[in-house]
Amino acid sequence: MDRRSVRLLSVTLLLVALLAPASLASAAPAGTEHWHDVFEQDVVECGLALHERFDVRGSFVENTRGRDQLWYGAVRIHGTYTLTNPDDGRTWQLRFAFNDADIDVRLNDDGTATLTVLRAGRWLWTASTGLRVLDAGVMFYEMIWDYDADDGTFIRELRSAGNFQSEGRSWCDDVHTALG
Numbered sequence: 067m068d069r070r071s072v073r074l075l076s077v078t079l080l081l082v083a084l085l086a087p088a089s090l091a092s093a094a095p096a097g098t099e100h101w102h103d104v105f106e107q108d109v110v111e112c113g114l115a116l117h118e119r120f121d122v123r124g125s126f127v128e129n130t131r132g133r134d135q136l137w138y139g140a141v142r143i144h145g146t147y148t149l150t151n152p153d154d155g156r157t158w159q160l161r162f163a164f165n166d167a168d169i170d171v172r173l174n175d176d177g178t179a180t181l182t183v184l185r186a187g188r189w190l191w192t193a194s195t196g197l198r199v200l201d202a203g204v205m206f207y208e209m210i211w212d213y214d215a216d217d218g219t220f221i222r223e224l225r226s227a228g229n230f231q232s233e234g235r236s237w238c239d240d241v242h243t244a245l246g
Contacts, residue, residue: 096129109149112238114245117150131171136179140167151245158197158244162189174210178221183207185228193244203229 106119122145131138144163150156164187172180188202205228212219 096127098125098127100125111149112241114151114241115153116245117152119146119148119150121145121147134173136171136173138168138171140165149241149245154246156194156245158191158193158241160189160191163187164189169206177212179211180224181209181211183209189232191232191240195244197240197244199231199235199240201228201230201232205229 100123102123104119104121106117109116109118111118122143124141124143124145127140129138130136142165145161147160147162149158164185166183166185168181169184170180170182174180183206185205185207186203188200190202191197191199205226207226208224210221210224212221
């Protein structure tokens with residue numbers, strides 16, 4: 067998985083972890099949370115001074131399943147992530163809409179859990195220069211989480227599969243092509 071996908075997956079997972087009303091360890095009864103977050107900041111990305119804007123809406127549903135009452139989650143998210151070069155007004159924007167659902171949760175002996183997540187949706191990057199990159203369709207991710215941590219900390223991705231046009235692309239090359 068490339069830097070662009072890892073960065074956005076990390077942002078998504080952070081939002082889910084922060085907004086989930088109960089921790090992974092507590093295995094609370096079913097609950098639903100809705101949110102709308104907007105933030106902006108100046109960043110340096112690939113050597114360029116840029117302005118970043120993130121606007122996301124979503125909902126998160128949690129439940130426990132099975133004999134061991136393991137925690138499962140599902141999230142529906144849509145929004146935009148935009149990088150703008152303030153010197154020339156060029157933009158590199160991600161429009162995304164997807165549903166994620168935990169389809170398998172396995173406890174490991176070390177206090178972690180292996181989660182298999184099914185994603186259906188799209189991540190479409192477009193630039194004012196005409197550059198376009200699309201990740202879409204049905205994808206799956208297998209990842210390790212610290213199941214004992216109160217915030218359900220993401221540790222690492224094991225593997226993923228799906229239609230990733232961004233696979234193998236250079237994030238910095240795309241940023242420079244899109245933004246100068």
